[in-house]
Amino acid sequence: xxxxLLWIVVLILSISMVAAFSLYGCKAxxxxxxxxxxxxEAAPSKGVVTVLGTWGGDELTNFQEAVFPFTDETGIGMxxxxxxxxxxxxxxxxxxxxxxxxxxxxNPGQMYExxxxxxxxxxxxFMNMEELNQNYAQAWLDLxxxxxxxxxxxxxxxxxxxIWYNPSAFSAAGYEIPTTWDELIALSDQIVSDGSTxxxxxxxxxxxxxxxxxxxxxxxxxxxxxxxxxxxWVNHEISWTDEAVKNAWxxxxxxxxxxxxxxxxxxxxxxxNFGDAPASLFTSPxxxxxxxxxxxITGFFPEGLVAGNDYDFFPFPSIDPAYGIPVLxxxxxxxxxxxxxxxxxxxxxxxxAQPQEIWAAKGGGFISPNKAVSLDAYPDELTRKMAEMVVNxxxxxxxxxxxxxxxxxxxxxxSGTLDYVGGExxxxxxxxxxxxxxxxxx
Amino acid sequence: MNRRxxxxxxxxxxxxxxxxxxxxxxxxxxxxxxSSLRNRNDVLSSGWWTVFRxxxxxxxxxxxxxxxxxxxxxxxxxxxxxxIITIPSTIIVIIIAAFAAYAFARMEFRGRHVLFVVVVGxxxxxxxxxxxxxxxxxxxxxLAGTFYGIWLAHTGYGLPFAIFLLRNFFxxxxxxxxxxxxxDGASHHTAFxxxxxxxxxxxxxxxxxxxxxxxxxxxxxxxxxxxGTEQVSPLTLRLSSLVNSLGQNWHLLTAAAFISxxxxxxxxxxxxxxxxxxxxxxxxxx
Numbered sequence: 001x002x003x004x005l006l007w008i009v010v011l012i013l014s015i016s017m018v019a020a021f022s023l024y025g026c027k028a029x030x031x032x033x034x035x036x037x038x039x040x041e042a043a044p045s046k047g048v049v050t051v052l053g054t055w056g057g058d059e060l061t062n063f064q065e066a067v068f069p070f071t072d073e074t075g076i077g078m079x080x081x082x083x084x085x086x087x088x089x090x091x092x093x094x095x096x097x098x099x100x101x102x103x104x105x106x107n108p109g110q111m112y113e114x115x116x117x118x119x120x121x122x123x124x125x126f127m128n129m130e131e132l133n134q135n136y137a138q139a140w141l142d143l144x145x146x147x148x149x150x151x152x153x154x155x156x157x158x159x160x161x162x163i164w165y166n167p168s169a170f171s172a173a174g175y176e177i178p179t180t181w182d183e184l185i186a187l188s189d190q191i192v193s194d195g196s197t198x199x200x201x202x203x204x205x206x207x208x209x210x211x212x213x214x215x216x217x218x219x220x221x222x223x224x225x226x227x228x229x230x231x232x233w234v235n236h237e238i239s240w241t242d243e244a245v246k247n248a249w250x251x252x253x254x255x256x257x258x259x260x261x262x263x264x265x266x267x268x269x270x271x272x273n274f275g276d277a278p279a280s281l282f283t284s285p286x287x288x289x290x291x292x293x294x295x296x297i298t299g300f301f302p303e304g305l306v307a308g309n310d311y312d313f314f315p316f317p318s319i320d321p322a323y324g325i326p327v328l329x330x331x332x333x334x335x336x337x338x339x340x341x342x343x344x345x346x347x348x349x350x351x352x353a354q355p356q357e358i359w360a361a362k363g364g365g366f367i368s369p370n371k372a373v374s375l376d377a378y379p380d381e382l383t384r385k386m387a388e389m390v391v392n393x394x395x396x397x398x399x400x401x402x403x404x405x406x407x408x409x410x411x412x413x414x415s416g417t418l419d420y421v422g423g424e425x426x427x428x429x430x431x432x433x434x435x436x437x438x439x440x441x442x
Numbered sequence: 443m444n445r446r447x448x449x450x451x452x453x454x455x456x457x458x459x460x461x462x463x464x465x466x467x468x469x470x471x472x473x474x475x476x477s478s479l480r481n482r483n484d485v486l487s488s489g490w491w492t493v494f495r496x497x498x499x500x501x502x503x504x505x506x507x508x509x510x511x512x513x514x515x516x517x518x519x520x521x522x523x524x525x526i527i528t529i530p531s532t533i534i535v536i537i538i539a540a541f542a543a544y545a546f547a548r549m550e551f552r553g554r555h556v557l558f559v560v561v562v563g564x565x566x567x568x569x570x571x572x573x574x575x576x577x578x579x580x581x582x583x584x585l586a587g588t589f590y591g592i593w594l595a596h597t598g599y600g601l602p603f604a605i606f607l608l609r610n611f612f613x614x615x616x617x618x619x620x621x622x623x624x625x626d627g628a629s630h631h632t633a634f635x636x637x638x639x640x641x642x643x644x645x646x647x648x649x650x651x652x653x654x655x656x657x658x659x660x661x662x663x664x665x666x667x668x669x670g671t672e673q674v675s676p677l678t679l680r681l682s683s684l685v686n687s688l689g690q691n692w693h694l695l696t697a698a699a700f701i702s703x704x705x706x707x708x709x710x711x712x713x714x715x716x717x718x719x720x721x722x723x724x725x726x727x728x
Contacts, residue, residue, distance in 0.1 A: 050671070054687040061515075081670030082683040092666055096577035098586050106687065275689060279486045299690035302483045332687075 048077040049346045052090060053104030053332070056082045062362045066355035067346075076342045094119050099337035102347070104155065107402035108143055109409065111335055115146035121336040124150045126344045132351065135372045143398055144333055152333040153351050156359075157367040159386045160215050160294040160328040160399065161316040164278060167309065169286045181223070181319040185254065191289055192260045199261050200288035201269040202277025203418060210414030212274045213256070213421065214401040215328065216292060221248040222326040223319035227395045234400045236441040240434035241427070249426055251319065256421045263288040266421050275300035282310065292316065294330065295365045295386050307382040315389060326395035330402060331369060360387075407440035408433065478696035479503045485693055507697035511684065516672045520680035526589055527664065527676050528657045531596035535604050535653050536646060538597065543608030544634050548620060558609065564602040573666050580667060592668050596657050604649055611645035612638055647716030655706050677702050 055063055060082055067078045081100065083089050087110055093099050094114065105111055114120050127150075132141065136154070144152035170177075173194065178184040188198035203213045222230050225244040232238045233245060259265045263280050264272065275297075280287030282302055291297070298311070305311055318325045334350060336343060349355060353372040360366050360377040367387045375391075378384040390396065401409035412433045420429045476490040481504045493502055511517070545551075546558050576595065577586060585591035615638065623633050639646075661678040670679050681698040685691050 050669075052670075056683040057686040057691045059686050060683060079671040079673075081675075083665055083670055083679075084682070084685070084687060084689075085665075089665060092573050092577065095574045096581060098577055098581045275692070276486060283487070296688055296690070299686060299688070302486055303481075304483070 047342050048079050049102060049342050050079050050081065050100040051102045051104065052081045052083070052086065052093070052100035054082065054084050054086045054106050055080070055104065055332075056084070058362075058364055062359045062364060062366070065362070066358040067349075069354065069358075070346060070349045074342075074345055076345060078346065094337070101336070101338045101340070101343045103335050103337065104332050105152070105335060106332055107330060107399065108152065108333060109402055109404075109406065111144070111152050111333065112146050114335065115149070115151045119337065120151045121339045122149050122151065123153060123336055123347060125339070127153075127348065127351065135351070135353075135370050137369070137371070137396070139396055140331075140369050152335045153347065154331045154333045154369045155350065155356070157329050157331040157369050157390055158294040158296050158365070159367060159390050160330060161219055161326070161389070162293065162295060162313040162386065163316055164281065164291040164293060164297065164311055164313045165289060166281045166286060167312045169281070169289060173289075175289070177314045178317055180317050180321075181251075184317050188255075188261055188290075196286070197261070197263045197288045198290055199255060200263045200277050200280045200291045201256065202272030202274045203269055203421065204271055204273045208410070208414065210417045211401065211410075212293065213252075213417035214409075214413050215294070215399065216255075217248055217252050217417065218397075218400045219292070219316050219328050220251045220319065221245070221400070222328060222395070222397055223316070223323055224248050224251060226320075226323045227326060227397055230397055230400065234403050236404075236437050240430045240437060246426065246430060249420065249430070253420070253426070266423070270418060270421055295367060295383075298365050307380050312382065313386070324394060326397060327389050327393035328397055328399060329390060330399040404437075405440040408437045412436035474696055474699060477693075478507055478700055479505070481506060482693045507694055508701070511681070511694055511697045511701055514680075514684060516680055517677075519672065520675060520677045523674060524658060524676040524678075527592055527596070527668075528654060530589075530593050531600070531657045532650055532653045534593060534597045535600040536649060539601055539604035539608050539649070540639065540642075540646070541634075542601075542605045543612050544630075544638050546605065546609045547612035548633070548638070549630060561602050562606050565606065569599060569662070577666060586667060587669050587671075587674065589668075589674070592664060595663055595667050596660070599663065600653050600656065604653065607649055607652075608642065608645055611642050615641050644716045647713050651710060651713055654709060658702075658706055 053063075060080060064078070064080065071077055086103070086106065090099070090103055090105075090110070099119070111120070129150075132150075132153075140154045141150060144150055144154060165177075173191075173196075175187060175191070176183075178187050191198040201212075203210055205211055218230075221233065221244070224247055225233075229238065229244050233242075238244065255261055256266060256269060262269045263277075274293070278291045278293065278297055278300060279302060281289065281291055282305060298307070301311060315325050316328075334347060336347060351370070353368075353370060353374070356366075356368040356370050356373045357377040360368055360373060360383075361379055363379040363383065365383065365386070367383070367390055369390065371391060375384050375387060378387055401413050403409065404413065412435075416429045416433045419432075420426060473490045476493055477485055480490065480493070480502065484502065496502070542561075546554060546561075580586040580591050585594065619637060619641075620633055623637055628636070659678065660676075661682065664676050664679055668674050668676075670683065672680075681695070681702060684694050684698060
């Protein structure tokens with residue numbers, strides 16, 4: 001009996017070893033096959049480019065579809081590895097000498113670190129710089145450069161200066177779209193006096209709680225202090241206790257310091273997940289009327305809503321007329337670790353309009369920073385409007401917290417906003433952030 | 443009479459406490475199960491317990507989440523990959539641990555106590571500390587991204603606990619049994635295969651469950667050593683990539699959790715008999 005047990009064990013073991021070996025053996029060819037649509041005739045296999053990124057779900061599907069035409073033409077496959085814990089996984093893989101060919105980073109912060117350590121390939125070596133200069137605004141190229149060397153290409157943009165509303169609820173209540181900050185506050189007061197709540201806000205996001213609040217402050221900062229001071233603030237050339245910073249926080253406090261303005265009061269704001277917050281715009285009667293969030297929030301809206309009909313947006317209004325309506329945004333960028341001909345070809349392809357238009361047509365709030373991408377490629381009026389804002393913005397600035405050192409931009413800034421909403425004294429909050437910033441910018 | 447009543451009363455109290463604890467323990471899983479059967483808008487607008495108001499109204503349930511997860515591309519492959527990773531990682535650990543544990547428990551050799559302390563000491567090494575150095579070695583050997591590499595990794599991470607558990611179980615088998623076997627001329631080989639192994643089936647079964655669950659549920663080790671490409675990634679990695687970069691589609695994870703739970707549950711219930719005995723393994727003699 002014991003002997004037969006042992007034999008079974010050995011048998012199972014060897015079967016699974018053989019199975020794994022045969023599966024592994026054909027790994028390389030299969031990767032290419034899977035990236036090629038079955039009905040197309042595949043070009044001969046020429047290897048696979050590995051890509052590491054945070055995309056998942058329909059983002060991943062759309063990206064894979066955008067790469068299909070490339071694989072058809074060149075025979076080079078793309079194997080995508082997705083993880084939402086990109087920073088940690090990438091650090092480990094790079095340290096261990098096993099980086100992916102390409103990585104798609106959710107912000108330039110880690111790119112600067114990797115570039116500083118000499119891990120990245122200078123993409124200007126093989127890219128057609130004339131075309132890049134033509135298709136990308138200088139600001140995008142500057143953001144993707146470190147010490148004057150271009151290390152990345154921006155691919156997917158999120159427009160953050162948006163205030164979402166429900167058009168039918170607005171017209172039912174007879175509310176007008178505000179075009180200035182004063183009108184926005186007047187509208188908020190009117191909604192309160194009508195017995196409802198103007199703002200649906202949610203700052204909870206697990207360990208990243210507080211980031212939606214930093215976007216508020218950044219948007220306000222751009223409008224009260226202007227882009228130059230904003231840049232100084234990002235680089236810590238002005239202190240967090242500076243009058244300009246403090247002023248932006250106080251304007252923000254005009255919203256989050258007012259219990260009647262927020263759905264569920266400040267407790268609701270602190271405990272509601274950012275993705276769940278907009279749901280109250282679509283109840284009947286509406287729990288709240290306005291929601292400030294980036295273009296990707298449409299992915300969290302309840303199912304079955306029609307763009308333009310059930311939801312729409314207006315730009316975050318100007319505060320100081322001198323600075324107009326700047327656009328705040330975030331963006332994913334492609335960086336290169338291995339300089340092989342296949343990788344070069346793929347990066348060149350990704351920087352053209354074709355793959356970006358394929359994804360744009362799929363919707364999901366995709367906005368391309370590439371000027372060569374036709375606005376007609378976007379599937380609906382709403383996305384087109386968002387894309388237009390980004391392309392035509394007189395002033396575009398990248399999300400400040402994404403550019404700051406992690407100890408501040410993904411640490412004390414996040415927690416500081418929560419303390420402030422929770423009722424802590426503003427000077428104390430700013431001094432605490434300043435303390436951490438002094439160390440972080442060394 | 444009086445005594446019987448007190449006895450009955452204390453038993454009833456015990457049961458109430460046990461039922462309460464079991465209920466509290468199951469609550470999150472129950473909530474997850476109910477949520478996985480509701481559509482996204484309902485989950486957003488009301489708590490899962492609200493279904494109990496009209497429990498039998500079947501319109502409020504939907505299998506949509508499940509069908510969406512199961513039909514997502516690459517799911518079958520991921521399930522197979524999970525099996526390919528988990529089964530050898532479990533079997534190799536049990537075989538090596540059983541040999542090692544027998545040696546530690548029954549064979550006399552110099553330095554065996556020191557060696558055992560070292561092995562047990564490995565239990566406290568945080569797995570995260572080992573990721574970079576091991577991945578570096580794997581790169582040199584060409585093991586990164588292969589199933590061999592991940593079997594080896596899981597074996598290494600699983601062995602200290604497995605050896606510890608089995609050694610204590612072997613140690614608790616009465617010494618006399620082995621001595622009489624040796625008197626009859628049995629070698630260590632015979633003693634191991636004909637005495638130690640058959641007597642420790644409960645411990646082996648519970649170790650199998652522990653190791654199987656740990657490898658089956660693992661995300662980190664697979665993500666680092668194997669990578670997330672469709673050809674090799676296990677179920678955990680595949681399921682996590684159903685969610686968009688900012689967490690859109692999170693409602694699918696409720697159904698995904700139950701799908702990935704299914705196989706371990708079957709395993710647990712089929713080996714449950716041994717499992718309960720196995721938890722006590724080695725607890726008598728340390």
